[in-house]
Amino acid sequence: MTTVLGCIADDFTGATDLAGLLARSGLPVSLRIGVPDAPPAQTAAFEVIALKSRTAPVAEAVADARAALKWLQAAGAARFFWKYCSTFDSTPEGNIGPVAEALMADLDTAQTIYCPAFPENGRTVFMGNLFVGRHPLAESPMKDHPLTPMRDSNLLRLLGPQVVQPVGMIDRLCVAAGQGAIAAELAALKAQGVAHVVIDAVAMTDLESIAGACRDFPLMTGGSAVAMPLPTLYRDAGLLGPDATGTRVPRLGTETIVLSGSCSAMTRKQVARYVAQGHPSRRLDPQELAETGPGPALDWLAQQDLGRAPILYATAEPASVAKAQERLGVAQAGRLVEDTLAACAVAARDAGARRIIVAGGETSGAVTQALGVNQLDIGHEIAPGVPWTWCMSGGQQIALALKSGNFGAEGFFTQAQDTLGTA
Numbered sequence: 001m002t003t004v005l006g007c008i009a010d011d012f013t014g015a016t017d018l019a020g021l022l023a024r025s026g027l028p029v030s031l032r033i034g035v036p037d038a039p040p041a042q043t044a045a046f047e048v049i050a051l052k053s054r055t056a057p058v059a060e061a062v063a064d065a066r067a068a069l070k071w072l073q074a075a076g077a078a079r080f081f082w083k084y085c086s087t088f089d090s091t092p093e094g095n096i097g098p099v100a101e102a103l104m105a106d107l108d109t110a111q112t113i114y115c116p117a118f119p120e121n122g123r124t125v126f127m128g129n130l131f132v133g134r135h136p137l138a139e140s141p142m143k144d145h146p147l148t149p150m151r152d153s154n155l156l157r158l159l160g161p162q163v164v165q166p167v168g169m170i171d172r173l174c175v176a177a178g179q180g181a182i183a184a185e186l187a188a189l190k191a192q193g194v195a196h197v198v199i200d201a202v203a204m205t206d207l208e209s210i211a212g213a214c215r216d217f218p219l220m221t222g223g224s225a226v227a228m229p230l231p232t233l234y235r236d237a238g239l240l241g242p243d244a245t246g247t248r249v250p251r252l253g254t255e256t257i258v259l260s261g262s263c264s265a266m267t268r269k270q271v272a273r274y275v276a277q278g279h280p281s282r283r284l285d286p287q288e289l290a291e292t293g294p295g296p297a298l299d300w301l302a303q304q305d306l307g308r309a310p311i312l313y314a315t316a317e318p319a320s321v322a323k324a325q326e327r328l329g330v331a332q333a334g335r336l337v338e339d340t341l342a343a344c345a346v347a348a349r350d351a352g353a354r355r356i357i358v359a360g361g362e363t364s365g366a367v368t369q370a371l372g373v374n375q376l377d378i379g380h381e382i383a384p385g386v387p388w389t390w391c392m393s394g395g396q397q398i399a400l401a402l403k404s405g406n407f408g409a410e411g412f413f414t415q416a417q418d419t420l421g422t423a
């Protein structure tokens with residue numbers, strides 16, 4: 001099937017988030033891990049390429065995104081979406097702007113939009129400022145993120161230093177006036193040479209108007225929610241073939257492993273709830289891992305009954321994370337945790353786990369790569385922005401749920417298993 005929308009995501013949970021929201025349309029969505037080596041074959045109407053570039057050096061992130069763009073163009077796509085976090089996570093240098101600017105150059109387009117709003121998950125943008133629930137981004141738990149602490153809430157101030165061309169904005173007053181008003185304002189800003197337009201949105205109806213106004217943009221950028229209306233808009237415009245149909249749920253074993261490397265406020269609650277429910281659990285401490293390596297965790301895992309869905313987690317409070325980072329360095333603390341959880345994922349799969357639930361974007365990247373997964377079919381959503389996915393790993397079909405640190409309700413880990421039933 002010819003690809004209609006080609007998407008590039010800067011991390012793996014972000015990619016499944018986007019793919020899950022696109023799949024709400026009932027249309028087929030395929031997710032590739034990294035840029036495939038082979039030229040496109042058996043492509044879906046909506047293709048998402050997951051990169052692990054959120055915290056990469058700028059040149060590497062740009063090169064990866066350009067390679068993804070080329071592959072998606074070869075798949076037939078003429079419209080593209082650059083997906084980053086709904087909390088606009090960037091390193092101090094920032095990859096969001098440079099990647100957008102490189103894609104714009106390759107697509108020969110003079111303007112794009114920036115809209116990380118995801119109202120269903122409490123992310124809204126007002127007067128260019130990003131809110132997480134009722135708090136400005138920089139006053140939310142994102143200020144303590146282990147890799148990308150966000151200490152400014154203003155998207156224009158965050159984006160400005162990342163790009164060469166002018167940044168402007170469209171505020172909620174215009175967005176509330178609807179699609180026509182947004183299109184007119186975009187055109188006016190373009191005439192003034194504004195290449196990068198931050199757009200306010202506080203409700204899904206705002207995102208529908210924005211998506212409508214930008215439907216034919218060669219490049220849109222944002223969180224997942226602004227892309228959600230696109231499948232319907234494309235179908236209504238006659239851009240999709242009649243053979244576009246969704247994915248079937250495979251029957252798999254119920255043996256399960258839960259792996260958490262996220263330290264977000266929501267994951268901390270989810271892990272605490274799951275452990276309190278009596279599932280076998282083991283906490284990983286980066287300082288211990290530095291001394292012992294993954295051996296003890298793997299030994300523990302080998303003794304577990306995967307039918308009881310055990311959990312391994314490094315999830316910890318900010319003070320404990322800061323302590324580990326002080327001793328080991330930020331990168332080394334993260335790497336020790338990611339490598340251990342990745343090794344545990346492989347061991348669990350080899351021991352029969354057919355359902356693997358991972359919390360954390362970077363963590364999901366490490367686990368997915370270790371499992372040798374290169375393509376995922378997108379299934380039903382467990383929580384907004386977190387779908388089950390089906391993939392092949394080590395010659396086995398498995399179900400994989402990659403949860404963004406901040407997403408899902410407190411009972412997420414059991415809820416995920418419940419939605420697959422006991423079949």
Ligand SMILES: Nc1ncnc2c1ncn2[C@@H]1O[C@H](COP(=O)(O)OP(=O)(O)O)[C@@H](O)[C@H]1O
Pocket residue numbers: 013145146147261262263264267285286314315316320321322324325333334335337338359360361362363364403404405406
């Ligand atoms: N106890 C800990 N101390 C230090 N770093 C940790 C600890 N637990 C997890 N990490 C690291 O923190 C990072 C969390 O990022 P990520 O997996 O993307 O989660 P999120 O989705 O919440 O951002 C990972 O690199 C992980 O290895």
Ligand SMILES: O=C(O)[C@@H](O)C(=O)COP(=O)(O)O
Pocket residue numbers: 011013014015017018084085086087223224360361362385403404405406
């Ligand atoms: O947009 C979002 O919030 C998510 O899709 C996302 O990118 C998650 O990243 P992590 O919080 O690092 O999992």
